[in-house]
Amino acid sequence: MNRFSRRRHQLKGRVAAIASDRLNAEDLMSATRPLERAGFGVAVVSGGDTMLTAKSDRSDDVQLLAASTIGDMDFDRYCALILPGGVDVISESARLVADRFLEAGKPIIAMSDGVKLLAAAANSPDAADAPAAISMRGQLFAARGETAVEDASELFAEGLAA
16 A cells, blocks of 8 residues: 555444534534544435535535435435434424434434424423433433533434444
């Protein structure tokens, strides 16, 4: 092997991130970074369009290309799900995806309005007002506090890698 070639690392799994044009880019990045460090790939799955414009906290637009739409999504390909802020625009189709992941016992992390959607799907209304929540091993855990999203994202990645 020459010294400039890279070794490809085997992915531990693929995680789907449901997205719409109102996607909160900060939520997505908070969830994605620890997952990628832990060896997981993240694919954006959209409610319809394959080219999306996400919003950042700095009001910058971020262009994203979706790997597939929800209608074309291969559920068996993904080991976990991310519901970032902005899924309220596509709440019906995002709810169907969340229901399917919950039924299969696959982990889900939700932030912002994605938490309301996950809490409703998991029948846990007490978690709906949390900034972040994780569904893992049949239980829903709400994360609260100033660093809730970052803390939940790190724990989610650690739990998935375990």
